[in-house]
């Protein structure tokens with residue numbers, strides 16, 4: 196007689212981290228149930244994955260997806276209001292949660308600025324603990340893939356990145372490494388109570404990151420320094436103002452201090468991808484149409 200292994204429910208399964216978690220769990224033979232909230236997003240998931248729909252803003256919509264799961268990978272990208280009801284539901288159906296949070300407890304100026312997302316992450320962690328769930332908290336710093344969102348259009352257009360705080364240092368972590376740590380903690384015993392601050396392996400100024408992308412592309416990419424006010428004007432109408440202010444506060448506060456770097460990714464996975472490696476693997480996104 197074969198016993199059916201209960202699946203892991205992956206939320207944010209079509210997102211930057213969750214999508215890779217799905218693939219890595221499938222590769223290790225863990226049954227995956229992937230949650231999507233837009234039905235058209237399901238088409239991007241592998242055929243051998245069970246897809247369920249559910250919306251974090253409608254807690255009861257999660258019940259079918261949660262039924263019989265072994266663990267949940269929780270990515271919260273919704274407003275905070277429904278978090279208590281959702282965590283209560285998680286606790287009804289499962290005993291183990293791996294939560295994608297942020298390093299809001301890390302005593303480094305970059306992570307200690309006013310940040311509504313950090314407040315939300317801290318609240319969810321408290322809810323998870325109060326519900327008696329076994330948890331692993333994953334705290335990535337800056338995702339390397341932010342470089343795509345921030346700089347790819349300018350690099351493709353005229354090769355001039357107009358940006359503030361060129362000297363501000365961060366340690367971009369490859370999203371694939373974040374996903375690999377999540378998949379490892381979901382599929383391997385021994386990570387209950389784990390709390391991992393994940394960064395890339397080196398501290399690099401934003402101007403250095405842009406220059407590495409240029410090196411990898413084999414072309415000159417210039418960094419043109421903007422004042423914070425110029426950046427606010429340039430992003431007016433296209434970026435939410437609270438996000439712009441949050442980033443400006445964090446970059447401004449970290450000026451003159453190297454980024455916080457941990458060895459957690461290589462401790463858990465054996466190695467950590469560099470920003471240069473990330474850029475090389477995504478070069479086409481900076482040159483394509």
Ligand SMILES: NC(=O)c1ccc[n+]([C@@H]2O[C@H](COP(=O)([O-])OP(=O)(O)OC[C@H]3O[C@@H](n4cnc5c(N)ncnc54)[C@H](OP(=O)(O)O)[C@@H]3O)[C@@H](O)[C@H]2O)c1
Pocket residue numbers: 206207208209210211212213230231232233234236249250251252270271272273295296297312334335336337338341
């Ligand atoms: N960017 C950074 O540098 C950074 C650093 C540290 C932590 N983080 C955290 O990482 C998380 C984001 O992860 P990500 O970048 O992998 O996500 P992402 O690429 O932005 O993808 C968002 C995911 O959330 C799903 N989603 C959106 N609204 C939903 C809803 N109402 N109900 C259910 N699912 C919903 C989307 O599903 P559909 O496709 O079905 O809509 C999608 O899978 C955030 O919590 C962020 O604070 C980010």
